[in-house]
Amino acid sequence: MSRYLARRILGAIPLLLGIATLVFFVLAIAPGDPATYLIQPGMTAEVVARIRSNFGLDQPLLLRYVKWLGAMLTGDFGYSFSFGRPVLDVIRTFLPNTLLLSGCALVLSFVGGVVLGALQAARQYSKTDSVLSVVLLFFYSMPSFWLALMLMLVFSVFARSVWHWPFWLPVSGMTSMDYASLGLGGRILDRAWHLVLPTVSLTLVLTAGIARFMRSSMLEVVRQDYIRTARAKGLPERTVVFKHALRNALIPVITLAGLYIPLLFGGTVFIEYVFSWPGMGKAIVDAIVARDYPLVMATSFLFAAMVVVGNLLADVLYAVVDPRIRHG
């Protein structure tokens, strides 16, 4: 096991280096550079040259690459222009918000997806199965930003201003205007109230994919010989489904969980954008539009690194639960 682990971790290092290189050169060959953010029309050529040399932009590309890589390795992610703060500071501000939103949505959608998928597979070809299939495929095919807008349309805009429901949900942000004047209980409630719509939007989109995956995983297991054996020896159907089938069907879901780990870090650009949620996804998009290169480079690299780590974690967990993998 430890040999397997060591081999996988060693294999991830060149991959991360490769990704860092890719990030650097994609942004380096793009027209315009960080200095353009500070250069105003009317500046003399001399001032422009000084700004560029301050950033080290007058140095050859390869030298800049080596320096950047060295700084990254020592944990120095540079300085964000658009926020006027170190990149790490910016990430520290936005990461908790994203963790809150993505964390809630991931937990809900994995529970929901596994339950729905298992239910479908246990009753394959039944009415429940086909209705759920259609509904889930519908949500699966839906762009998350549109679902978010439609939920917002119904539960915030129309509920409040047209239908005058007694209960409606806020359109954007994490807190109300009067947040500062609320007591502790009020603050928690206010945050939860703002969390509902973004979480529900994200959960609906994610659940559909997870349930589809879970259904086919479960159907795969139900066909196995040991399930037939369990049935043949007269175990009740409930025991067969929940004890023998479900446990084995959950193994591939680990891989899926690994794929979703980056979401915890990167957030979902669209949901955060629609609800003006101050998280990583929104920060990345804003940074790209503002050409805030240091922030883009750092966040892209960290995001890609999370993908690698997520895959690694999934493989290792898989090997833990399935001995065939580590010995095979």
Place this chain on the structure above:
Amino acid sequence: MADETIGRRTPILERLLSAVAPGLPQLLAGRWGGGLAALSVWVWFLWLVLTRPGRVVAASAGTGEQRIAVATVVAGLVVAWAWSWRDLQARAAGASAGFGGWRATLDSFSRNRSARLGLLVVLLLGLVALVAPLLAPFDPLRPGELLTERMVGPSAVHLMGTDQSARDVLSRLLYGARISLGIGVLAVGIAVTLGTLLGAVAGYVGGWVDVATMRLVDMVIAFPRLVLLITVVALFQSSVVLIVVVLGLTLWPSTARIVRAEVLGVREREFVQAARALGYSRRRIILRHVVPNVLAPVIVAATLGIGDTIVLEAGLSFLGQGIQPPTPSWGTMVADGRNNLLGAWWLSTFPGFAIVITVLSFNLVGDGLRDALDPRHRP
């Protein structure tokens, strides 16, 4: 009475029926797929020509896209008619269409009702995109009367209402189909071609070529795609071609992975060994012997990929980083309605529905193909 005559299968009556309404005899004989497709194309295009003859004549001498629309209508009518006629002839002669090894797949696919529905919708959407210039009730680009027609709700004149510039939403939606479908199909086409070739070469040749290609695949897959897309589009001048190319260049790795895995399974099979023994070049073996035998999962992935790509393009446009106004694109249209949810709910709602229906149809077809191509799923 008509039922009786059909029941007796009088060829001449069927022929007559097929001449007037192609597809109807097949439909009455219980063959839904082809019959419904032929009949709906026939009725729809005939209706188009008969309700707006002036526009069709004007369009046939108009711009490129208008001519394409007219050509599509003519071709659709001819194909529907000819198919129905030839199909009847073939049935009368007792011949069934030969599809070789694909017969079982085709049978399985056509037994799947939702997959058939998905295919029908996909084909209809494709035709809508092509004939949009004839179909759209208004000009999608020219603003209407700003004082009286701005953000008017759905009505008999404007079925889906009008937008901030008093343009007809339905017309923009119809034109938007070309952007969504066009970009989806072209980008996936690039990605699948590139992915298949690289995956096949990596899998067949092996060695350091394999290692290098697959490490590149790992890197591109790990790279946040949306960030790459927004970066490239934000930094260069955004255009349809750029978006297609960038989408295509970011989507190939998953195809390459699938193809490589399949090729590893095929590489040592007898027919490939035979080809090697005959002294064929690597290039020929890969292209003629290996690739055709690994295409099944690629087709499934490509169909499902078109749906994903359409959502991705819509998202890019929604963020204002994709298709630039005034070109109608579904993503941009949803974004336009974002600030007017209260005053004009129809602005965001309808284009979003269009995306869902389109993507849903592609997913239905993809699921159907996957089940049909996988023998384990055949009932």
